[in-house]
Amino acid sequence: MRDSTSETITSVRQRLCHEGRDTRHQIIAGLSFGFWSGMLGARYEDLWRSALRHAFPNSSGARKDVARDVEAIRKFRNRLAHHDSMLNIDIPFEMRRVHRVAAYIDTTVASWLARADRSLAVYAERPTFGFDTVVVPAKRAWPLYQDTQAYVCQPGRWFQPVERIAFYADQCIQAPVPKILYRRDNVTWTPREAERLADSDDRNDRKIASVITASREQGWAEGMYQVFLLSGPGHPQHRQLDTALPHETSGRGSAFVQRQRYVSLHQLETAHTTADLST
Template identity: 65%
Template structure:
């Protein structure tokens, strides 16, 4: 027995360490494969985006008639274009590869994202809006969508771990942006690649439910079957939301049906969404109307959730009381992650601590 517990090669401790190393390597390999698969989708989107913007700029500056590429002409909005183009041309000139096609291809995702910024409002009105015929036509909506993809792209490019990234949500954001440009291209993008197949092989079981503080959120869920929070707020990949209010976790644990970020909380947006053929658009419109007294005009993130009776909906046997007391003793202040299984077997929030 004494030899069995010694930290030697072949010992119990040694075998445990090797299992941990294999487990860590498995997670790393999965993350790398997922990043590579997702990066391919982002790459397709980047080509689609730059081609659409390049086409609009070519037409606007009458390039075929003048023979001068648009990126060599003064561009309303500042020196961003000239500086970026000069850097690309210098690099290509050293490689003896300087051509119009190579210059456009060499401009970064950040360059194209920058063209949609507020200082290029005039350029947006003159021509860039035509690159996104299926969007609302508002520059800010498109700029926010492109910026989100840019941030995701950079995370993948810098080899950040994807273990806590909601890959399905990020891919949906990419497809939505592609749909602004070309519906057929978006459909193709949905079918190509294997990012979701790779993601499904996730080797680590993680908490699938986020518990949120719900002083007002619980009332909104009961009336509109949704959760609303600040735009841009980050969440791990989750399947469900649980609500903590009145010093207890409520028994209903709805599944997430749809998630949408940066939604404008305005009467105009309600009217636009109400007229949409998309059922989620119409549901988001209902959420805005139901929550206007709590959430003032601005931009927010919306989770559409299941209602009791839905096959995906779960309900605990009883609410889980929180027995802590005093200042700072709340079970959750911003968000907390747990598994549905633990929620189902717990009797109080104390059973969730450390799990």
């Protein structure tokens, strides 16, 4: 075990020893969330090759899959602990990840946690602003959506809970406003992972495999991404504007959206240009 890890454990143990509480359970509880997230890092790959199936018996069996989920939960937990605003966070998505990691360890405990969890009840009381669609800058994402009915972006990117995605490309909001059907974060974007997912019994896995393959053909680099599977023409919940909405303002920094922007489907359907979305 690395020296820094041993030092952290020793420090916690010494503190608890002075209090007469240096039991195994107290030592585990005394270690930070960041410690456990770090323990799942790549430098401990050899350890987890033999230990992962014991610690997380219901996981995929790959350390990196567990590590990504735990690290994402750590970041979510830190935002909560620091009283950061949750208005821009998709709480149900994040809580599903918490329950998923619990199920990696013990499905019975995960079921109990889901029953005891009050987060969605509290979430239901949050202020709402009537926005159900996120508009994303889509110079590269728009062609990929046209080929795959999916949106791909960087991993760990936060979104408000929305139902739809609209694409800002070529100085206009494109006419399709697809429904979000499924979302997955921290997807390994390699041909090998595409092959693995293509053999899955899960149709979302197979769809993501096809998105990876198509994106690679369009020149997307290997790495890690977040993916949204979206509706396409013919889907009962798909929506299509009469025409694309032009953005008539020009000049440096004048794009309608730089990172992401929230609107309602109603606003999109009644607008003539992007200027109508600001009123």
